[in-house]
Amino acid sequence: MSTSNTRDRILDALQDTLIRGGYSAVTLEAVAREAEVSKGGLLYHFPSKAAMVNGLIERLRELAEEEFRQARESEEGLVRVFLRTSLPQSPEEKELYWALIAALRSHEELEEEAVRHVQYLFEHWRELLHEELTDPVLAEIILRAGDGLYMAAIAGLAPPDPELTGQMIDRLVEESDKVRRAR
DSSP: OOHHHHHHHHHHHHHHHHHHHOGGGOOHHHHHHHHTOOHHHHHHHOSSHHHHHHHHHHHHHHHHHHHHHHHHHOTTOHHHHHHHHTSOSSHHHHHHHHHHHHHHHHOSSSOHHHHHHHHHHHHHHHHHHHHHBSOHHHHHHHHHHHHHHHHHHHTTOOOOOHHHHHHHHHHHHHHHHHTBOOO
């Protein structure tokens, strides 16, 4: 088994453990067992729980970079992509991000770089929206609407009415089309 495959299996196991049991369920032993590697094999790749979480956050940052690229190039427009992707696409995604937020809140174990990566994910959407639109107030309204959809979903609040959410997104896209910078 290649080193990258083992590393990916460990990160997959970490993600599954976070989803099933939250941050408190993450131990080196539990993740090694889930990944079907020895504890020594896990420690070769990740010398600590914090290093594993940092690795997972780095993986998510890389996936987000692809999402940012697609949003910039999408025919449906950056605003619609941002708002659409502000709603977690699966219960697993919702649980993963909730667990990561819990890990970030504990802060004592995580490297500052991991915290910066997560902050970057939120801040980069802000930058993209402000680059896309000439109206900074509308850009902020759209950002906060997306953040609100996201936080409400991962916090387990009652889901918004799908029809009303679609109308909200359509209205914000309509308004943003009026102030979109030429590409």
